Amino acid sequence: MDAEKVKTEEFQLEVDSELRFEIETRNRKVVVELKEGQAELFGTELVKGKQYEFHTGAKVAIFTYHGCKLLVKGEMDVQYIARETPMVQYLNAHAAVEQLRVVADEQNENGPIVMVVGPCDVGKSTVCKILLNYAVRQGRTPISVDLDVGQGSISIPGTIGAFLVERIAHVEDGFSQQAPLVYQFGHLSPSDNDAYYKLLLSKLAEVTHKRLQTNKKIRSSGMIINTCGWVKGAGYKHILHAAQEFQVAAIFVLDQERLYNELLRDVPKSTQVVFLQKSGGVVERSRHQRSEARDSRIREYFYGRRTPLYPHSFDVKWSDIQICKVGAPALPDSCMPLGMKAEGNKTKLLPTQPSLSILHHILALTFCESIEEDVINSNIAGFVCVTNVDVERQTITVLSPQPRPLPNCIFLLSDIQFMDSH
Ligand SMILES: Nc1ncnc2c1ncn2[C@@H]1O[C@H](COP(=O)(O)OP(=O)(O)O)[C@@H](O)[C@H]1O
Ligand SMILES: [Mg+2]
Structure with a gap:
């Protein structure tokens, strides 16, 4: 310039x-x-x-x-x-949460578990960031949980996860994450497989609650949970389910009074429901901008943002890996034994044979070594992208942050695609 x-x-x-x-x-x-x-x-x-x-x-x-x-x-x-x-209001919200941490410290209990909810583009992720930063500035180490599979902040799209926040976010790069806990859902909306989303959410709640018990400091710092903007119908049910599974002490509702009132009616009295104003600065994103934002998150995963990363590209034999999908096509209830629901199908592990249809898809690398293990509930070690499928030689080419060999061999197939244009 x-x-x-x-x-x-x-x-x-x-x-x-x-x-x-x-x-x-x-x-x-x-x-x-x-x-x-x-x-x-x-x-x-x-x-x-x-x-x-x-x-x-x-x-x-x-x-x-x-x-x-x-x-x-x-x-x-x-x-x-x-x-x-609304910054002063957010500061007051933080002060109230901090008060609960002080009490938790005194009584050696779990600190506040707080969830931020609201429709799309109301500043949920931003409010979570502010609350996390303020907590760290007071010497706390809260766990950040992100349940948003579309625009989550922890890993690439299609996942939910958590990490311990020990440092204030970097102005340009955001929070530095060490060993985030990531679960692969593989779709952009919980509605693509509600049963599976529910299952993963419960698993994440269980594991983060265990993590909270690591030491007194983490325990009293509590958790800040970000959610997705789907607040109607089944989306609302997911909010209630999350509140229950994470044993949420307070829900901050951004912008929508209807949601606020529904929650007041439906959550136990022990859970506080607090209304927060949306900032006039929050910018609505178009469908296109959302999809671009998702794409650039995946690009950053492989290629880095400000500090460039140099991913590896190599061939993998079909026979050396096992790719799995989650969820079989639903059977009508009439095909099931009396009284049984076809729901179980949705959380079933289906080993699949590689084919041209997985081209450009993201594969999540599990920590499992065989499909006899609990693959569905496994957290994720990392991701690769399928950049070529050679049916004749029975190999796939993958883009991978790590050089070969891959540490494990069981992959979960994601709906999400990435066009590697480098
Ligand atoms: N006060 C503000 N002024 C300007 N931009 C803001 C403000 N608050 C948030 N934003 C921006 O608005 C966008 C949407 O906010 P976000 O927190 O991601 O909303 P949500 O999580 O509810 O979809 C983000 O790009 C964020 O940086
Ligand atoms: Mg968000």
Whole structure:
């Protein structure tokens, strides 16, 4: 970039206001620097004098509790200062959660397990991030759980998972994750296999609850659970199921009063239901933008984001691996023995033979060594993408973050596809 031509602007922000901006234009970069005062990005404090880079696709709010001066270099597509923000409400929500952690510490109990719910594009993931960051800033180490299979933050699309948050999120790169716990669902919406989603959710709840018992610090820090935007019909039932399985102490409902009232009616009285306002800054994403966001998550998994990664490509013999699907086509109840439901089919492991139909599909590598093991309930070691199927030689070519050999051989087939255009 020609230094002379870069547009530079200064923004003076008042108490409790935020600078919101979006970058849509391709190959654009914006650099933000905090000159005076204090400011934060979704709960992560900016360091004065440090240059933060934002790229195409960024939708950001830089908030200040006490006022600040920001220097912005580069062109943004949308930019304005908002004086109305729900940040103080979110801070109060955090303070209430923190109070529960203090009590948990004193009584040596589990800390607060909090779930954030609401329709699509209301800022659920952002609120979770803020709550996690604030917790870490107070010396806590909460577990972050993400149940959103479409736009989750932990692994690639089609999964649910959890990880321990020990550090504040990096402004540009988000939370650093060590050994996240990931389960493969393999579809973009729970509705694609409700029974299987339910099963995995229960498994994740069980394992994260065990993890919570690791030590006193983790136990009292509790969990923050993000959910997907499907809040009607079966989606609502999944919320109730999650609340029960995770033994949720509080549910923060973003934006939708109807959902808030339904939950007030349906969850046990011991679970607090709290309404939170949606931020006016949250940007609605089109179908296309969602699908692009999913694609770029997969690309980042293989190729990295700011630090490039160099994935490997190699052939694997069909005979050396076993690919499995979950869920057999449903039988009508009339074909089942009296009183039995055809539901069991949906969570059945089906070993399948590779074929051209798996081309471009993601395969999740389980920790299992044989299909006699509990493959369906296995967490995931990593992912590969099928970039070629050679029927004659009976091999597939995979894109893999690790060089060969693959550590295990049992894979779960995902519905999700990735076109490797590198
Ligand atoms: N206050 C805000 N100002 C500007 N953009 C925001 C703000 N809060 C959230 N966003 C952006 O809006 C988008 C949607 O928010 P997100 O938290 O992912 O919503 P949800 O999880 O409910 O779908 C994200 O790109 C996020 O960065
Ligand atoms: Mg989200």
